[in-house]
Amino acid sequence: MRNIVLLFAFSLLLFTGCNHHNHSDKQIFRYNESAGIATLDPAFSKDQSIIWPCRQLYNGLIELDSNLEVKPSIAKRWEISPDGLTYRFTLRDDVRFHNGRQVTAEDFVYSFSRIIDPDVASPGAWIFADVENFRAENDSTFAIRLKSPFAPFLSQLGMVYCSVVPREEVERWGKDFRSHPCGTGPFRFQYWKEGVKLVLRKNDDYFERDAEGAPLPYLDAVAVTFIVDRQTVFLEFVKGSLDFMNSLDASYKDEILNPDGSLKAKYADRIDMVSTPYLNTEYLGFNMENGESPLRDKRLRQAINYGFDRRKMMRYLRNNVGEPGVYGFIPRGLPGAAEEPIYEYDPERAKVLLAEAGYPGGKGLGRLKLGTTSNYLDLCKYIQQQLGLLGIDVQVDVNPPAALREQMAQGKVEWFRGSWVADYPDAENYLSLFYSPNRAPAGPNYTRFKNSVVDRLYQEARRCTDPDKRLRIYREIDRRVMDEAPVMVLYYDQILHFTHKNVSGLSSNAMNNLDLRRVKISK
Numbered sequence: 001m002r003n004i005v006l007l008f009a010f011s012l013l014l015f016t017g018c019n020h021h022n023h024s025d026k027q028i029f030r031y032n033e034s035a036g037i038a039t040l041d042p043a044f045s046k047d048q049s050i051i052w053p054c055r056q057l058y059n060g061l062i063e064l065d066s067n068l069e070v071k072p073s074i075a076k077r078w079e080i081s082p083d084g085l086t087y088r089f090t091l092r093d094d095v096r097f098h099n100g101r102q103v104t105a106e107d108f109v110y111s112f113s114r115i116i117d118p119d120v121a122s123p124g125a126w127i128f129a130d131v132e133n134f135r136a137e138n139d140s141t142f143a144i145r146l147k148s149p150f151a152p153f154l155s156q157l158g159m160v161y162c163s164v165v166p167r168e169e170v171e172r173w174g175k176d177f178r179s180h181p182c183g184t185g186p187f188r189f190q191y192w193k194e195g196v197k198l199v200l201r202k203n204d205d206y207f208e209r210d211a212e213g214a215p216l217p218y219l220d221a222v223a224v225t226f227i228v229d230r231q232t233v234f235l236e237f238v239k240g241s242l243d244f245m246n247s248l249d250a251s252y253k254d255e256i257l258n259p260d261g262s263l264k265a266k267y268a269d270r271i272d273m274v275s276t277p278y279l280n281t282e283y284l285g286f287n288m289e290n291g292e293s294p295l296r297d298k299r300l301r302q303a304i305n306y307g308f309d310r311r312k313m314m315r316y317l318r319n320n321v322g323e324p325g326v327y328g329f330i331p332r333g334l335p336g337a338a339e340e341p342i343y344e345y346d347p348e349r350a351k352v353l354l355a356e357a358g359y360p361g362g363k364g365l366g367r368l369k370l371g372t373t374s375n376y377l378d379l380c381k382y383i384q385q386q387l388g389l390l391g392i393d394v395q396v397d398v399n400p401p402a403a404l405r406e407q408m409a410q411g412k413v414e415w416f417r418g419s420w421v422a423d424y425p426d427a428e429n430y431l432s433l434f435y436s437p438n439r440a441p442a443g444p445n446y447t448r449f450k451n452s453v454v455d456r457l458y459q460e461a462r463r464c465t466d467p468d469k470r471l472r473i474y475r476e477i478d479r480r481v482m483d484e485a486p487v488m489v490l491y492y493d494q495i496l497h498f499t500h501k502n503v504s505g506l507s508s509n510a511m512n513n514l515d516l517r518r519v520k521i522s523k
Helices: 001-016 048-057 105-115 167-179 230-238 298-306 308-316 349-356 375-387 401-410 427-434 452-461 467-484
Strands: 030-031 062-066 070-072 075-080 087-089 131-138 142-148 185-194 198-203 219-226 244-246 270-287 367-372 393-396 414-421 487-500
Touching: 030 230, 030 244, 048 185, 048 198, 048 219, 087 105, 105 131, 105 142, 105 167, 185 219, 230 244, 298 349, 298 487, 308 375, 308 393, 308 487, 367 375, 367 401, 375 393, 375 414, 401 414, 427 452, 427 467, 452 467
Parallel strands: 030 219, 367 393, 367 414
Antiparallel strands: 062 070, 075 087, 087 142, 131 142, 185 198, 198 219, 244 487, 270 414, 270 487
């Protein structure tokens, strides 16, 4: 009955919502953040809901463009020493904080030192774990000295954690800096009623200009709402109350998309959809340290990997948005990713492995408990059904996201749904999930996987400055990990951005950045 009501509402909006836009003279870009925003302090920008507004408020030394290539930002140029240990940045002299003060090299010393300060407890402290020191050689020259070479380090500096902040504002507000942000970005803070609305307004003193010399940004403001219900968000977007919608939700995927993933014809005349690969691997992970679980047997984990049809899952449950996870853990399109399939659907092989593990037809195995969240319930129920055909009894346990993350961190769940979105565009970031010193809760190794050969290769790859050799090592690590099967990859995600036809200039990349500097909204 609810679906019938929704379909009626969608049809009604097709006729009533076509011309509902902001009628003021100002260009205001409106989007919704269902997850809410916990802070506007870049030191705590650990998820997309925080990263997106912080990218409008702050800048760093460099940025990653739409092709994930490193480009200048506050640093206009840089040089790296031949031994790969010293990075020296020359800063622009026309960058000012929103309080009017010019940015200097000392501001980067302060901002980066703040990230590694134990009293601050920033989740981004790991970025600088191998840094020996930060130095301001003069007002416009900032240097970083590493303890050992690490090729992806420059791209790491494009993370929001590495934004520059003014000491005087941080010290003035203390912990309340989270709600009194001050950066150098294209937009400055205006208003925030938590859980209701966030407003950022144009920074008239922003340092960047477009190719014709016109000042950026073009927009007058950005307004963020916090509607939790995804169906309501879709309705608001369709009727024109929102300019932008990100990603896809099961509640409306069949309303807006065809089975092949294309936009339905009834929306094509007023909505644009941009689809690009997303550096996000969705997976199920096994707790390798759960001594009581039969899942510690490699053969059982491999049987489960062969035991469900990922391609069918993507076709019917995801409208082919994303790519089936039949390769390795490194997402497709990222250098170092597996070139040949590893776990195609093979129920006969799964049956053989199940018998070799001592559970022919699933006999004697008992019930396996899979922890997930409501957003992934449909996928997990599909896997439950597919594995049931092999005699594997799966109980799907639905948890609130925060509760599941805590269980994963503490090793209290034997089998769990997880995802990994790239922090920076290098395969090392994905392989860090299988390096034993990164064991949760201190690190991202939630499966608690440990393999001495993988650890040795991982250390070798981090030190390697030869790009081709490093990619060969990445592939070897990925192959060994997938053979041990501490995870079962579900799919490699895809970005879907929906905008109305009057919105132009929106830019993104495979890390799902939201770049609003060049966005225009026509009336």
